[in-house]
Amino acid sequence: MAEPTFRAPKGTRDILAPGSTRLRALVDEFARQADNSGFGEVVSPIFEDLGVFKRLGESTDVVTKEMFDFYDKGDPPQQLALRPELTASICRAYAEHRPVPPWKVWYEGPQFRYEQPQAGRYRQFTQVGVEVLGTDDPQADVDVIVLGARFFESLGLVRIELALNSLGSPGDSGSRRAYEQALVKHLEQNRSRLSTQSQVTVERNPLRVLDSKREQDSAVIAGAPVMVDFLDDESAAHFAAVRAGLDAVGIAYEISPRLVRGLDYYTRTTFEFAAPGLAGAQNAVGGGGRYDGLVEDLGGPPTPGIGFALGVDRILLACDAEGVFGAPSNTVDVFVVDVTGGTEALKVCDRLRQAGIATDRSYGGRSMKAQMKVADRSGAEFAVIIGEDELACGVLTLRDMGDSSQQRVAAGSLVDELIRKRTL
């Protein structure tokens, strides 16, 4: 292929119709369901002060290696970063505006991570998500998870697996510390059997070792202690309530004691939606959990929070794999063919479009045959033909592209005629 002068940057892509139409349809469907569940949309900046994202965890790759950060032109310059996710932005917004809790919000939009791209993993990717701030009621957790599960269902996806875990509470009073100590002890004792990568991870972020997909680590991981055995009474009760809620609504899930997530802020409830139908390792189509300390980390009042983010690009791949939620066809209702110069087409198109009838035409004064071919391709149900005869008589020819029947109609009654035909 001849090399174009410019191309989309690595890990980014242009999404053309009908793919773009499909993307919008997916986001629209998510918006509809989120609105329907009492969430309001938040449109937040695409970049933030770098500090906002550093709170995601200094030991996470997202913060340390994958940030698109830069300085602005201020004096002194401010260090900013393209958002790698949206939960931190939402928490920053909460701390800034202090809305009345519980604050239920949804969002959609592009996010950025400087990673090696591969199928289902891009440097610019789109997520949709929700957050509920200001309540630690486990039923909020349930509501959030149910929304995600129902959304997948509404797309027609059948093969979505929900994994659920509790990470307990951090801090002195919580149960996380005791668990981490037990886990590190186990990992240290079996250090020689771990992969070299995991041996490094033990030092940096021991929980993440549980997430290793390397064959070599599986035995040690299988024998590791599990968080749910270490939960304090409060966290255990919370976890039980979440499970009971999911059972009550009838959402299937699997307890995954070794489910840990990549960002450090998670507490208690964590969950992940996976599409096993996706080839390769990029089969997590969404995930989330509780982050009861994040707002406070960002300078706000102590505020519990729960939410999820879904990877739109991967969801669409999963839809492809299951053959559901296909791209809608970008068709138009009427195609105007004008071989008299085009001025009539301008007028007819304007009239039809104002009446809400999707209308297209061709340009460049092509032959009738050529214009009819374009009309056919457009998928239009009707063609409006304007030739010298019609122009002379002040009428239009309306052709049904399905059965090839045509009739002459007065210019003034075209809209009425089309509306009449469409309701038949």
Add this chain to the structure above:
RNA sequence: GUGGGCGUAGCUCAGUUGGUUAGAGCGCCUGGUUGUGGUCCAGGAGGUCGGGGGUUCGAGUCCCCUCGUUCACCCCA
């Protein structure tokens, strides 16, 4: 960041052990007389074979570098 596969017309791909003006299908354009599409027929446009360097009398076909893509690790959505 590490390692493997791939990179030929807009798209999907052929291109023999390196050898004359690089092919197909689809798509696109123009025709098949008197203004009309979907089928069919005939023409046509469009590639310096991702880019750069090297080996050779000669490279799309071999070597090196580079970019992109893809898969795995890693990470995550």
